[in-house]
Amino acid sequence: MSVHSQSAAQAASYEAAAPQFPRHVVTAVIVSHDGARWLPDALSGLLGQERPVQNVIGADTGSADDSARLLTEALGDERVLHLARRSGFGTAVDEAVRAAPVLTPDDLPYLKRPSGWDPVTRTWHDEAYDMPELPHGEPVQWLWLLHDDCAPAPDALAELLRVADASPSTAVIGPKLRSWYDRRQLLEAGVSIARSGRRWTGLDRREQDQGQHDQVRAVLSVSTAGMLIRRDVYEQLGGFDRRLPLMRDDVDLCWRAQAAGHQVLIAPDAVLRHAEAASRERRPIDCVGRSVAGPHRVDKAGAVYTLLVNARGAVLPYVLLRLVLGTFLRVLAYLVGKVPGQALDELAGLFGVLLRPGRIMAARRRRGKPAVEASELRPLFPPPGATVRATVEQVASNFAGRAAPDASAGGRHGAVESGPGDDDADFLEVEQFARLKRMARRPAPVLFAVLLLVSLIACRGLLGGGALTGGALLPAPGEVSDLWARYFHGWHDVGIGSTASAPPYLAVVALVATVCFGSTGFAVTLLLVASVPLAGLTAYFASRPLVTSRLLRAWASVAYAFLPAATGALAGGRIGTAVLAILLPLMARAAIAASGLRLAPGVRPSFRAAWAYALLLTFTTAFTPVVWPIAVLLGLGLLVLRFLDGNRDKIVAYLLRFLAVVVSPMVVLAPWSLSLLTEPSRFFLEAGLASKPGQASWLDLLGFSPGGPKAYGSVLLLGVVLAALGALLRDERQRAVRTAWVASLVGLLFAGLANGSGWAGPPALVYGLALLCAAAIGAEGIRTRMMALGFGWKQPVAVLIALAAALAPLWAAVGWMIGGAAGPVERRNPEQVPAFVAEESGSADRPRTLVLDGDAGHVAYSLVRGSGARLGDADIAAEAGEDSRLNDVVAHLVAGSGADQTDRLGGYAVRYVLVKDGAPREMGRILDATPGLTRMSQEDGSALWRVDRRVSRVAIVSGSGGGTAAEPVAVAADPVDAHTKVPAGPGGRVLRIADAADEGWQATLDGKPLKPVTVDGWAQGFELPASGGRLDLTHESPLTHTLWMTAQGLLAVVLVVMALPGRRRDVDDDLPEEGLAAVPAQPVEGEGRRARRLRAAQEAQAAAAPEAAVPGARDGADPVADPYAAAAQQADPYAAQADPYAPAGHDPQYAADPYAADPYAAGQGVPQQAVPGMPQQQPYQDWQGASQPDPYGAAQYGQQYPPAYQADPYAQHYGGAYDPYGYGQQQPYGDGTAYDGMPHEGAADGTTHDGSYREPRRDGSDQQ
Known part of the structure; x- marks a missing residue:
C-alpha cells in the first residue's frame, strides 16, 4: 500500500485527483546512519513536498542514536528496514528497492480512466468512456534517493519531475545542493571526476548561489543526495557497486548509466540542503573495513576504483600512471603541509585498490563494452589543466589571505557590467580615492617600489651584457646544471683537484637559478641588485610586532636598507652579505618569537618559531658563517636570563629550543660545517674570494661602516646611535630596548673580530639592525612624552637627533644614486x-x-x-x-x-x-x-x-722517469674522465694524471682494472701493461659522500616542513563567515599572527562573559553557537529576494541545542494563517519531535480511508509556519496561482515559449 494509494472501494465512492506530473510514480528511499541531528529536517522536507511521493521506504544502518526511532515514528514500522551497522549506502538502497513494490494503476487509481458514474448527481457521463485506459500514459517508475543529512525544498521533487517530463530520455536527474548552514552557498550543481581522481564540481570555494548555474544541462554525475533515477535503469545497471560502500558511488553509477546510453541532467530549480556529515567528519564511517575509516581515505579509494573500472582500455595505463604519480605528489604536499594523516590516507586509499587487481578486472568485465563513444562523454569531464589551475588558485588564495568582502563576493562567476553610468561616475571617483587611501595605509608595496627604483638607478652600470664579477664575486657558470654538479659531485676540478666539500650556498644559488628558468647570471644579479629593496621590504614586515607606527617602520626599513654594509656588499660583490641583509630581519623576528621575550611570564614559546629560526639561521650560515656564533652567544645569554628570572621550571624547554636552533645548521650543512668547528677562524669568511683584513677603524664600525668600496658611513648616522641611547631613558619597554642593545654590542664585538681577518660586513649588519630597533622603540610616542615635559633643552636636542636620524637614510640614498653602485664588481666578459x-x-x-x-x-x-x-x-x-x-x-x-x-x-x-x-x-x-x-x-x-x-693532463710516462720523462705520450681526456684508446708500448709504463691522488680514481684497460700508484708524491697514476687497448678513467664519489648528500637533502626538507605553519583546528567549512567567527577562540601559544589574534579573541570573550549570558546554556555546559543566528544577520543584497528555502527562526530555549528546535513546527516561525478558500484538512501534521505518540495523526499509511484522498487532495496546504518568501500556496495570501514563473525564465532555465524543456545534447553544445 502506497502513501497515497486507495482501494477499489474508495475509487467507487469518489474520483481521485491526479497529482502534478501524474504519470511519474516516485518511491522515496531515505537512508539513515547516526543522523538524528539532521533527520527531523530531512523528514519534514520529504513529507512536506508540494508534489508528494507515492511511496517511501526508510533504511537505518544500525544507528547508535535515535535515527531508527525517528524513521519509525514518521513512516511506520512496516516501512523501515533495519540493517547492519557496516551496511553501505548502496546496500541500504538495494534492500529498500527490493522491499518496495512497483505501484501499478491498480494501486494508484488516478492513473486509470475515471469512472463514468457521478455519485453526487447519480448520473452517468458517457464522455469518460471515450478516454484511453491510461489517460496519463504508461506510468514511469522513479526512485528518489535521500540522505538523512539532506533536506529538500518543498518544490524539489516537482522541479525534478518537471525536467523528467520535458526530457523523456533522461534516466538520472539531480538537484542543486546548497550548504546546510550557509543556505546561499553552493556545494554542487552536477559533479564530475578528473583523471587525477579529484571530485570536480567546477565551483569556487564558498561560491554563493546567484543563479549563475541555473541551466538544465547534461553532466557526468549528480550526487546521491536527492538523485532521481528511473527504477528500470537502476535495476538494469544492477544498482550501486558494492565495492563502493560510500563516496564516489554516485559518480560510478552515473558513469555506467552514461556508458549504457542514458542521459544525466541537473535540475537547478530543485534545491536541497546538504550537511555532508560523513565527508566533514561529523559522524563516523563504519561501512568500510572492520574499523572506523577517515573520509579522505574512503574518498581516495573510491576515486581510484571508479577510474580504474570505468576508464576505457586505451587510456587505462595513462590513468594508472597519473594516479600513482599524482598520489605521491600529494603525499609530499601533505607532508610539507604537516598533515601526515592525509598523506597516509592517500597511500592507503591507492594501494588498498591496486593490491586487489582481481576486483578491478571483475568489475570491468561486469561493465562490458560501452554503448557510446568516448568522444561523446569527453565534454562531461574537466578540461585539461582545470585541476592544476584550481590547485594553483587555491594555493595562491591561501598565501594571499582573506580578500576584502567587496573584492571576493562575486567570485569568478560574478556579473560584469559594460561600464559605469552617469549615476555611478561620482561613486567610482570616490571609490578610486578610497583605493588610494588604502594604498597609503599599506605602504609596503610603495616602499618596495621606491627602493627598487633607487636601486635600479644606482645599479645602472651593473645592468646589461656580460657577467657580474669583481671584488669577492666570481662569475657564475653558464648553466644551472654546472652549479648543481659543483655542489653534488665528490671531485672538484679546481687547482690540482680536490675532494673538499662544496660550500652549501651553491645549492641555494642553484635553486634560485632553477626558479629563474635556469639562468645563473640572472639569479646572481637578482640576489645582488635586488638585495637593497628586498632588505627594506623584509625589515618593514619584520618590524610589525616591534612598533605600531607605520611611519617609524618605514623609516627604520629605509635606514636598514641603506646601511653601509648593505650598499658595500653590493659594490664589493659580496653575495653572502647581500643575502644576509635580506634574511636578517626575518631571522631577528623569528628569534624573538622563539625566545618568548614577548610572551607573558610562564608561557612557553612555540616550537615552530624555533624551527623557523633554525631554518633561517641555516640559510644565512651557508653564506655568512659568522652569524652562527653570534646566535649561539645570544642564545646562551637568553638561557642565563631565563634562569635568573625564576623560570627554572621552563629551563628545559628553552634548552631544547636552543639546541634545536644551534644544532640544526651544523647538521644540515655537514660535512662543510664540520670544517668550521675544526678551524674556527673560517667563521669570519663568507661566500666568495677572501677580503683584505683591517679595512675599517673602530670609529667606522661605531658608525655602521665595515669599510671597503661604497661602504662609507655618514656623520648623520650618529643620530641613529644617539636615538638608540635615548631609548634607554624610556620608562616602558625597557626589556625590548636592552635586548636590542645587547644584540648590537655582540654584533659590534664580532665586527671587530671579523675586521682583523676579513670583511666585517655581516656582524656590522647585526649591529646596525639592533640599534635601529632600539631607536624605533624609543621614538614611538616621543611626541607625547616631550609634550608632557616642560620646555627645556631636551626638546631641541630631541629634534636635532630626530632630524639627523631621518636625514641619514635619505642622504645615503641620494649619494648612492649619484655615485652608482658599481665598484670592484662590474659586468664584463667572464x-x-x-x-x-x-x-x-x-x-x-x-x-x-x-x-x-x-x-x-x-x-x-x-x-x-x-x-x-x-x-x-x-x-x-x-x-x-x-x-x-x-x-x-x-x-x-x-x-x-x-x-x-x-x-x-x-x-x-x-x-x-x-x-x-x-x-x-x-x-x-x-x-x-x-x-x-x-x-x-x-x-x-x-x-x-x-x-x-x-x-697534457693525462699522459703516459716511463716508470723510472716518472714525471720528468723526456717524451711523455699525451692521452686525450675530458675535464675529469678519459675514455680513449692507448697504444701498446714497453713494459713499466705509468698512466699519469695531473690531478691529486685519491682513492676515488679508477682506471680500466679493456675492462681490466689497473693498479693505482702515486706519481711524484702527489699525482694520481696507474700502472700500464705493454699491450694497448681501450682506456676508461673515472672518478667515483665515495659512498660516504653520497650518504651525506642524501641525508643533507632529507634533513633540509624536514627542517622546512617543521618551520612551516601547522594545520589549523578543523572548523565546519560550510559555516558562513559569521559562523566561523562564532567558534570560541582557543588558547594558542606562539608569536604568530594567528596566535595573537586568537589570544586577543579569547581575552575579549572572557571580558564579555560576565556581561552577557548565553540564553539556554546549562550550568557547567558550554554554550553552542547557533549556526543560523549569524546567517540571519547578514546584510546581503539578495536577502530580500524570494527564497523558498529561507531558514526559520529559532526559539531561544534551544540555544544549547540548535537541532532540538523544529523549523517546521507550528509557531516556530511566522504565526500560522488560514488560506482563504482552501480546505483546512492536514494530511500530514507538523513534526513535533520524537515524543509525539502519533506524529502524523489520522494520516497513517495503513488506514482504510486516508484523508490524503479527499475530493481535492492536492488543494491542501501544510499547517505550521508558512514561508513568507514561498511560492504559490506557501505564501501568506495563499494564492495557488501566484507563482507561475517569471516572464524572463524561458530564456534563463532552458524552456521554450510553450513551457517545455528543450532536449539537451549529450556533448553540451547547446549550453552557452
Whole structure:
C-alpha cells in the first residue's frame, strides 16, 4: 500500500485527483546512519513536498542514536528496514528497492480512466468512456534517493519531475545542493571526476548561489543526495557497486548509466540542503573495513576504483600512471603541509585498490563494452589543466589571505557590467580615492617600489651584457646544471683537484637559478641588485610586532636598507652579505618569537618559531658563517636570563629550543660545517674570494661602516646611535630596548673580530639592525612624552637627533644614486685569460694556466682550468688548502732559481703563465730569462708566456722517469674522465694524471682494472701493461659522500616542513563567515599572527562573559553557537529576494541545542494563517519531535480511508509556519496561482515559449 494509494472501494465512492506530473510514480528511499541531528529536517522536507511521493521506504544502518526511532515514528514500522551497522549506502538502497513494490494503476487509481458514474448527481457521463485506459500514459517508475543529512525544498521533487517530463530520455536527474548552514552557498550543481581522481564540481570555494548555474544541462554525475533515477535503469545497471560502500558511488553509477546510453541532467530549480556529515567528519564511517575509516581515505579509494573500472582500455595505463604519480605528489604536499594523516590516507586509499587487481578486472568485465563513444562523454569531464589551475588558485588564495568582502563576493562567476553610468561616475571617483587611501595605509608595496627604483638607478652600470664579477664575486657558470654538479659531485676540478666539500650556498644559488628558468647570471644579479629593496621590504614586515607606527617602520626599513654594509656588499660583490641583509630581519623576528621575550611570564614559546629560526639561521650560515656564533652567544645569554628570572621550571624547554636552533645548521650543512668547528677562524669568511683584513677603524664600525668600496658611513648616522641611547631613558619597554642593545654590542664585538681577518660586513649588519630597533622603540610616542615635559633643552636636542636620524637614510640614498653602485664588481666578459688560451684549454690535452699576481713582498697565484675560476671555486680551494709542492714550484719560478722550472710546470699540465696587471715588473723580467718560457703577448697590462714543451693532463710516462720523462705520450681526456684508446708500448709504463691522488680514481684497460700508484708524491697514476687497448678513467664519489648528500637533502626538507605553519583546528567549512567567527577562540601559544589574534579573541570573550549570558546554556555546559543566528544577520543584497528555502527562526530555549528546535513546527516561525478558500484538512501534521505518540495523526499509511484522498487532495496546504518568501500556496495570501514563473525564465532555465524543456545534447553544445 502506497502513501497515497486507495482501494477499489474508495475509487467507487469518489474520483481521485491526479497529482502534478501524474504519470511519474516516485518511491522515496531515505537512508539513515547516526543522523538524528539532521533527520527531523530531512523528514519534514520529504513529507512536506508540494508534489508528494507515492511511496517511501526508510533504511537505518544500525544507528547508535535515535535515527531508527525517528524513521519509525514518521513512516511506520512496516516501512523501515533495519540493517547492519557496516551496511553501505548502496546496500541500504538495494534492500529498500527490493522491499518496495512497483505501484501499478491498480494501486494508484488516478492513473486509470475515471469512472463514468457521478455519485453526487447519480448520473452517468458517457464522455469518460471515450478516454484511453491510461489517460496519463504508461506510468514511469522513479526512485528518489535521500540522505538523512539532506533536506529538500518543498518544490524539489516537482522541479525534478518537471525536467523528467520535458526530457523523456533522461534516466538520472539531480538537484542543486546548497550548504546546510550557509543556505546561499553552493556545494554542487552536477559533479564530475578528473583523471587525477579529484571530485570536480567546477565551483569556487564558498561560491554563493546567484543563479549563475541555473541551466538544465547534461553532466557526468549528480550526487546521491536527492538523485532521481528511473527504477528500470537502476535495476538494469544492477544498482550501486558494492565495492563502493560510500563516496564516489554516485559518480560510478552515473558513469555506467552514461556508458549504457542514458542521459544525466541537473535540475537547478530543485534545491536541497546538504550537511555532508560523513565527508566533514561529523559522524563516523563504519561501512568500510572492520574499523572506523577517515573520509579522505574512503574518498581516495573510491576515486581510484571508479577510474580504474570505468576508464576505457586505451587510456587505462595513462590513468594508472597519473594516479600513482599524482598520489605521491600529494603525499609530499601533505607532508610539507604537516598533515601526515592525509598523506597516509592517500597511500592507503591507492594501494588498498591496486593490491586487489582481481576486483578491478571483475568489475570491468561486469561493465562490458560501452554503448557510446568516448568522444561523446569527453565534454562531461574537466578540461585539461582545470585541476592544476584550481590547485594553483587555491594555493595562491591561501598565501594571499582573506580578500576584502567587496573584492571576493562575486567570485569568478560574478556579473560584469559594460561600464559605469552617469549615476555611478561620482561613486567610482570616490571609490578610486578610497583605493588610494588604502594604498597609503599599506605602504609596503610603495616602499618596495621606491627602493627598487633607487636601486635600479644606482645599479645602472651593473645592468646589461656580460657577467657580474669583481671584488669577492666570481662569475657564475653558464648553466644551472654546472652549479648543481659543483655542489653534488665528490671531485672538484679546481687547482690540482680536490675532494673538499662544496660550500652549501651553491645549492641555494642553484635553486634560485632553477626558479629563474635556469639562468645563473640572472639569479646572481637578482640576489645582488635586488638585495637593497628586498632588505627594506623584509625589515618593514619584520618590524610589525616591534612598533605600531607605520611611519617609524618605514623609516627604520629605509635606514636598514641603506646601511653601509648593505650598499658595500653590493659594490664589493659580496653575495653572502647581500643575502644576509635580506634574511636578517626575518631571522631577528623569528628569534624573538622563539625566545618568548614577548610572551607573558610562564608561557612557553612555540616550537615552530624555533624551527623557523633554525631554518633561517641555516640559510644565512651557508653564506655568512659568522652569524652562527653570534646566535649561539645570544642564545646562551637568553638561557642565563631565563634562569635568573625564576623560570627554572621552563629551563628545559628553552634548552631544547636552543639546541634545536644551534644544532640544526651544523647538521644540515655537514660535512662543510664540520670544517668550521675544526678551524674556527673560517667563521669570519663568507661566500666568495677572501677580503683584505683591517679595512675599517673602530670609529667606522661605531658608525655602521665595515669599510671597503661604497661602504662609507655618514656623520648623520650618529643620530641613529644617539636615538638608540635615548631609548634607554624610556620608562616602558625597557626589556625590548636592552635586548636590542645587547644584540648590537655582540654584533659590534664580532665586527671587530671579523675586521682583523676579513670583511666585517655581516656582524656590522647585526649591529646596525639592533640599534635601529632600539631607536624605533624609543621614538614611538616621543611626541607625547616631550609634550608632557616642560620646555627645556631636551626638546631641541630631541629634534636635532630626530632630524639627523631621518636625514641619514635619505642622504645615503641620494649619494648612492649619484655615485652608482658599481665598484670592484662590474659586468664584463667572464673569461680571466685571453680568448685563444681559453679555447685551447678545451682541447684534448686540457692544458692549464698559471696566473701570477702580488706585490714586492707577496706573490699570489692560482692554477686556472678552462676560461677561469667560477662561483664557488675560491671556497673549494680555501677548503682544500694550499699545495706545498706547487708553492715551491711558484717560489722557484718567480725567484729565477733552477733550470727545470718548465719541466715541473709541465707536471702540473701548465702550458701558459699569465702575469696580471699591477704585478711587479721584476716578475716579468725573471720570466723572460727563464729557460723554456716564451713571451706571447701583452694585453691590458697583463703579460703571457708559453711553456716550450708538450703538456697534457693525462699522459703516459716511463716508470723510472716518472714525471720528468723526456717524451711523455699525451692521452686525450675530458675535464675529469678519459675514455680513449692507448697504444701498446714497453713494459713499466705509468698512466699519469695531473690531478691529486685519491682513492676515488679508477682506471680500466679493456675492462681490466689497473693498479693505482702515486706519481711524484702527489699525482694520481696507474700502472700500464705493454699491450694497448681501450682506456676508461673515472672518478667515483665515495659512498660516504653520497650518504651525506642524501641525508643533507632529507634533513633540509624536514627542517622546512617543521618551520612551516601547522594545520589549523578543523572548523565546519560550510559555516558562513559569521559562523566561523562564532567558534570560541582557543588558547594558542606562539608569536604568530594567528596566535595573537586568537589570544586577543579569547581575552575579549572572557571580558564579555560576565556581561552577557548565553540564553539556554546549562550550568557547567558550554554554550553552542547557533549556526543560523549569524546567517540571519547578514546584510546581503539578495536577502530580500524570494527564497523558498529561507531558514526559520529559532526559539531561544534551544540555544544549547540548535537541532532540538523544529523549523517546521507550528509557531516556530511566522504565526500560522488560514488560506482563504482552501480546505483546512492536514494530511500530514507538523513534526513535533520524537515524543509525539502519533506524529502524523489520522494520516497513517495503513488506514482504510486516508484523508490524503479527499475530493481535492492536492488543494491542501501544510499547517505550521508558512514561508513568507514561498511560492504559490506557501505564501501568506495563499494564492495557488501566484507563482507561475517569471516572464524572463524561458530564456534563463532552458524552456521554450510553450513551457517545455528543450532536449539537451549529450556533448553540451547547446549550453552557452
